[in-house]
Amino acid sequence: MIEVERNLFEQTFSPEESVAKHNSATPSSDEKTLTFVDLFAGIGGFHLAMHSVGAECVFASEWDKFARQTYEANFRPISPKLFREGHFAGDINKVDLEDIPSFDILCAGFPCQPFSNAGLRRGFEDTRGTLFFRIAEIVKHQIDKGVPPQVLFLENVKGLLHHDQNRTLKTICSVLDDLGYYVSYRVLNARNFGVPQNRERIFIIAWLKSSDIHAFKFPLGLSSTNEHIFSDVNLHRDVKDTKVGDILMNQVDAKYTLSERLYAGHLRRKEMHKQKGNGFGFSLFDANSKYTNTISARYYKDGSEILIAQDNNRPRKLHPKEAGRLQGFPIDNGFKIVVSDTQAYKQFGNSVAVPMVKSIAQEIVNQLIK
DSSP: OHHHHHHHHHHHHOOSOOGGGGGGSOOOTTSOOOEEEEETOTTSHHHHHHHHTTOEEEEEEOOOHHHHHHHHHHHTTTOHHHHHTTOEESOGGGSOGGGSOOOSEEEEEOOOOOOTTTTSOOGGGGGTTSHHHHHHHHHHHHHHTTOOOSEEEEEEEGGGGTTTTTHHHHHHHHHHHHTTEEEEEEEEEGGGGTOSBOOEEEEEEEEETTSSOOOOOOOOEEBTTSOEEOOOTTHHHHBOOOOGGGGOOSOOOGGGBOOHHHHHHHHHHHHHHHHTTOOOSOOEEOTTOSOBOOOOTTHHHHOTTSEEOOTTSOOBOOOHHHHHHHTTOOGGGTOOOOSOHHHHHHHHHHSOOHHHHHHHHHHHHHHHOO
């Protein structure tokens, strides 16, 4: 049963021919399996990406009980050891650092939090009380044990770039530098990786200074032949085409159509904002739209950021399966939704776009792992 599902995942998450493809093969007995930890794991976007390059998850943490249900339902079959050995933790702040096994890569999509002491140049101590501090603590503990992680693979909202007058990002980079890592970061957009969604996120890659590698080249998108694009010259021309119709279901239950009252409210607010001279209000898309707005964790409330036009009817919200497809999850190839619609919208809205992190994972293996 496990082997069948593993093959299903590999077919789903590794469709392109890439240099990293061979890494998803089972290693021989004298080869070391690449390992990773999945912090603030959500529903496993990073896990899917790392699994696609043949890496094994040795520890994960997620505190939300509903996200934990989705994570376990999907990853127990392909990472049974993680659950069998009790390495799927809840609140990362309550985990004894000694209980985290050694690992090669740390993955984390951590919340954007201000550092109250940022700018005082106290390095590591500047971040105390934040979840990034916990990441740094985990890395430092592994370094002190003599098993420093090779790579840190971090994700955050685009706003981190200028958060707190740039002090937040500068402090993060400074702490990673003090821990002995080179650091590179870049804002990437999911719409350039084959999903019809305008979703910008910042990625931070850090790797050991003991390496002879001094630069990391981010993939900026996927071509029509699923090759990584590294130049931003004519990027929008060269990336694979997307359209919203690719993620839409043929038939959707009538309950996803907006009620007359809710739609009237959307129209009223849109007209109000129009009179004020701004563009706020609901956004309407159809099958021919190239991409949607960013789906957020609040999508469950009214769906206003992404409404789908319907012939001779009021617009509708995305079905949860469509929301999953919009983030690149393999909804049609084994990925299970085991929670309510409300929780599913929150989970997909909070997640990373899988094809984007998968491409970065491939380049981490190609460029940084020896």
